[in-house]
Amino acid sequence: MMRSTALHILQWSTPTHRQSLETVRSFAQAAPFRQHALQDIEWTLRHTRKAFSHRVACVVDPDLPMEKGLSRPLVASAASEQLVYVFTGQGSQFSGMASGIYQRCPAARAMIDQGCGYLEQQYGVALLPLLTQRSAANDVALQDTAMAQPALFILAMSYLMSLERSQLVCDTLVGHSLGEFVAACYAGVWDYETALNVVFLRGRLMASAPSGAMLACQLSEAQLDTVLGRDWSQRIDLAAINSPTQLVLSIPDRELAWAMEALEAKVVRYTRLRTSHAYHSRTMNAILPEFSSVITQSCPQLPQRTWYSNVTGKEIDVQAVTTAQYWCDHLCKTVQFSDAVTNIHRQYPNALFFEIGAKSQLSPVISEVTHSVAGVANDPERSPEDQWLTTLATLWVHGFEIDWRVWRGNEGRRVPLPGIALAPQHFWADPSATVMPREEQATAPCPPSTEAPDVKRLWSMILGIDAETLSAEDHFFALGGSSVDLLDLVRQITASGGQLSISDAYQCLHLHAMEDKVNGGRCSADNEALLQSDWVKPFELSGLSLQEKQRITAQWKTRGENGGTLE
Missing domain, CATH: 3.40.366.10 (Malonyl-Coenzyme A Acyl Carrier Protein, domain 2)
Incomplete structure (x- = not known):
């Protein structure tokens, strides 16, 4: 792998603020930068990930430990809709x-x-x-x-x-x-x-x-008479009202000592400005x-x-x-x-x-x-590249689009990376809900399949990736999809007339495999067996053998993804 010498901006977007920080921590733990070039990682994050409302970015220097750059994420509590330039x-x-x-x-x-x-x-x-x-x-x-x-x-x-x-x-x-x-x-x-x-x-x-001199004071305009006396305006001027609690006073040299003594007597904090x-x-x-x-x-x-x-x-x-x-x-x-x-x-x-x-x-x-x-x-202790990329990344995390081609070019290729951190929620079944009798469930026909749904188009829509860039070997989770996204995909395939159970979806995470499964057009036999049983015992969504699970885990680790334990 060729080592990069330029700084890079790594960007993520997530549904919540909390997930933003968790995603950066998960990325640091998975350490895909040990297998892939930072330029490719930067390109993949920028061009192939679904956009959410919360953004986080890190400016990383390949000459420094990655942990340092990833430990200083730029994040905003919420996106802004308007931009105001303020000139100092x-x-x-x-x-x-x-x-x-x-x-x-x-x-x-x-x-x-x-x-x-x-x-x-x-x-x-x-x-x-x-x-x-x-x-x-x-x-x-x-x-x-x-x-x-x-x-x-x-x-x-x-x-x-x-x-x-x-x-x-x-x-x-x-x-x-x-x-x-x-x-x-x-x-x-x-x-x-x-x-x-x-x-x-x-x-x-x-x-x-x-x-003359100028003093910035932690003081409101209404307090001036109390602190400086009623005749203060005959001796000095109110130069600026910066906020409801901060004023700037303009003071002739002959009045400076008096003004400072008056402020100190009332325990008012002040700073002499460099003017x-x-x-x-x-x-x-x-x-x-x-x-x-x-x-x-x-x-x-x-x-x-x-x-x-x-x-x-x-x-x-x-x-x-x-x-x-x-x-x-x-x-x-x-x-x-x-x-x-x-x-x-x-x-x-x-x-x-x-x-x-x-x-x-x-x-x-x-x-x-x-x-x-x-x-x-504008920190002289940081490199010019770091200063400017941090400025742009700050604006981006606040919700403003940047033409990155001007500063970063558009070179790179897609590489498999960890997805965003999940935000699990717990739900309980409603005991009062009406359930179809088991006998009717067992004999209920599968929804008719007229025209097979366009699986690639649905992947593109849910993952926020151009359908033209998807390939048959693409893995749903490697492209940034989450378990929630997968459930949404199953729902949309079913709504489009296709047949795909949740268990099937977890076994068909590559695009070509899912397309083959959906085009097969029959309900899962596992679902029929479950409906005929008296009690649905705990089960795993994956029907893989231990050997198959070990092989997939090894593949995920090789690709730098933290697949976790499947058992």
């Missing part, structure tokens, strides 16, 4: 934050090269090393808001281009502060380079404003005339799609976002992110909020409204 604002940046997407995705690399080339040509700014090379010096450089804002904007746009290549389409957008410029660009208010120019000039103007200025506050008023001119000269266009506004917390007014006044209000006023998330969740109750940025900073506050939250995997 300033404060999430770190040097080398685009190295993974830059190395892995050609569309992202082209977007990053274009943006960095534009800024270097227009302003002599070298952003590419800050985005792709991790170092302490580059981290310091990214503390400058004039560098951080365009860098974060380029990163988000590069992710968007790569997600588009995967055929993903979002239902709506929302950004936090700087992130709203990403939403506006994606919606068509500006083209890429014009939006980048606006973002760069905005960052440079903001860096020229008086310095050099007090954004979304009155300190930005000094740069409004110049910024207004920048917006006017950029000639904003009517958006081709809508998003949710930081200024109002509601879906945008398409006319308003083409004015300088809107973006000046956006610069100085409170970010109404909490209202935006609440309104989106009301409009799209089954949506996944998918955060795009350097780090997932907004996911915790969104989780106060909905648990359907995820984000790009």
Whole structure:
């Protein structure tokens, strides 16, 4: 067997969340990867298995123990029906934050090269090393808001281009502060380079404003008067309402000590953000005339799609976002992110909020409204391939279809693999049910067989596999069928005019054998004998001899399937 060197995504779908995790554990125990190439296993799981409502995936590295990759399954509690892109604002940046997407995705690399080339040509700014090379010096450089804002904007746009290549389409957008410029660009208010120019000039103007600080506090808006005093708004500004229990305060340098002491006195948890200025506050008023001119000269266009506004917390007014006044209000006023998330969740109750940025900073506050939250995997400790495949697999387990051919190709062949884990249920017979007298049962004729049912078509329908790919030697359980599926198959064959008992089905698990049995067209003699007996004694569904059972068990073990004990 040729050893694979690339990472692989192993995907399963099951009827329940519990079965998802059990299926991965059963797969690890059966260890079919010891007999078959991972590429073939990946292909088989993706193309030949029946689709269910719950999904689970594992990104595995053939250079590491398989147990490690299988021990970190990606799973969602329920599938989502809508997709919301969430764009992170300033404060999430770190040097080398685009190295993974830059190395892995050609569309992202082209977007990053274009943006960095534009800024270097227009302003002599070298952003590419800050985005792709991790170092302490580059981290310091990214503390400058004039560098951080365009860098974060380029990163988000590069992710968007790569997600588009995967055929993903979002239902709506929302950004936090700087992130709203990403939403506006994606919606068509500006083209890429014009939006980048606006973002760069905005960052440079903001860096020229008086310095200050920002504190993220575990506090509600209603508690501000109690914690900070009634005159707090005369001294500091409310920069953002991120959630019902988290606020961000913008504070001039001279008021910082007072604000921190007041919060500590009331035992309010807070974190100082990595910013050099007090954004979304009155300190930005000094740069409004110049910024207004920048917006006017950029000639904003009517958006081709809508998003949710930081200024109002509601879906945008398409006319308003083409004015300088809107973006000046956006610069100085409170970010109404909490209202935006609440309104989106009301409009799209089954949506996944998918955060795009350097780090997932907004996911915790969104989780106060909905648990359907995820984000790009941007961990510099993981390989670029691992980061990107994990990002795609995360979206897939939440119910979104990915064009895997773009990233994984379509090479592979079907190999026998363990089926999904079962979820047994116990049922008891109704003692009050009317039973046909035994004498009538014994003489009841078999259902007439007019035209033999199409067994291959029924296999295809129940297993979710294209009938053209089925071969005569295929084994029902090896293709992912379960005992419940087999009972359904017997029911459908009978309903189609065929004759197949449950016992017969267990003895005819290969497609050609079942077709031969059904085309034979007579009821099982075993069933007639059972009907004539006074008492149905316990029996096994398989009528095989011990020698035959041992042979089948050996075959299953050879194929890497955990067949269990048949005795």
